[in-house]
Amino acid sequence: MSFVTVRNVWQAYGNRSIIERVNLDVDEGEFVSIVGASGCGKSTFLRLLLAQERPTRGSICIDGGAPAVEPNLERGVVFQKYSVFPHLSVRENLIAGEGFKTRSGYLFGKARRAAIERADEMLQRIGLNHVADQYPASLSGGMQQRLAIGQAMAAKPRVLLLDEPFGALDPGTRLQMHDFLMELRDETNMTVFMVTHDLDEGFKLGERVLVFDKPRWDPHDPGAYGATITYDFDARNGGIPFQNILEKYPKLAVA
């Protein structure tokens, strides 16, 4: 049984189909990039994974559990923007990652001190300890996204969903963020889904690259058919699979 199981998922708004017949199995710890043209349903698919919307047909399960009806602790998310709380300082944003779970939304006493300690560790890790007491609005775009990722990680989700997380950043910052994300992933071995416009980014970060596209097209009714996964690339080893197959299996070499 795979970790994330997507079975025959359809999503339609009215009679406009967005995605159809999506089947997917993802193992724990895999990094999946999702690419495709604008309006091909990749963000819709991410919303379905997030349980922000429920599919018209089919089901999405994590670790064999029941399909979720609303966003919950199992799923962490980072959007392109607005992912952090503007009224909380950087440190409070990270503490919120733990504190919002409680009944009152606040942590007290020992629990709070422990959360502050962990928040400071996270600040160190995401390189924001020098701005711990500032508000998100005074941070640069890259710092805000690092904070958003750190906050999502602080809640310890089982699946991390990234919706074009680096889309609004300049190319230099984007490269830094790639390194940052890879480091963080190596440490935690979390299952990640990332929607991106950038093919290079998708192949660089992902172990698998899913391409969404419409295989069927009715010119008289463009909304009739939805998009589905048309390619499922193995993106390890720079996106060229089997290049080390001879090293692994020398017997295959023809003498």
Place this chain on the structure above:
Amino acid sequence: MRLINHVPSRPNSVFLAALPFVLVLIVYSIASDLRLTENPQDKLLPALSTIWETATRLFTEPDRRSGDILLWLDTGASLRRLMLGVGISAIISLILGMAIGLLPFARSGFASFVAVLSMVPPLALLPILFIVFGLGEVSKVVLIVIGITPFMTRDLSQRVLDIPAEQLIKAQTIGASSWVIALRVALPQILPRLIANIRLSLGSAWLFLIAAEAVASDVGLGYRIFLVRRYLAMDVILTYVVWITLLAFVVDWALKTLSRKAFPWMEARL
């Protein structure tokens, strides 16, 4: 250089800010002087010195019959009604606004009701309030509440709806319940808006207060103005008007300062 790019220097901007006030005073004294030279008994535009004397008398000398200084009595009564009315409105609109903004069920149930309610002209309800609540304090406070709550509720619920959906989803993914989202995501972000709302509503609140006091009361700033109108006592009326303006200004300034001090993250946004 274009006009839109001309910026006054610091002393200049202070001068420009003071200019309209000075001009009004000058125009008033000239007009009053003209009338008074023609007829020293004129009551319509009393001289500034007369107003000053009246003001000093009103603020310091107790009433001969009751022994109280009436102006302070009026101020106390009016401010109490105003604060009560505005306070109750703020609490009701905050709760309703949050509910309408966050809960789809409350939105379906209340949103159009509040929208229609805000179209009812509050002063037209004043007779009903007097009939139902009597001529005492309650009817005046209720008039203020009815007058400003619907508008504040509509604005606050809209502000809650304006909070990016991403934030609400993010909060859910870190485990927040509806209650925690209301308390820790929505509430802190609309409190500054509530204060801005109170500042905007205070103008209407004063209007409703003075209207209610003018119609039926035995103490209050609005009552006194309409009482002395019978004797054409312009000096008293003007003193009261300036005093009310000053009170309104101070309350507004205090709220502005409070908002700046209490919500430092709003500043960071700029």
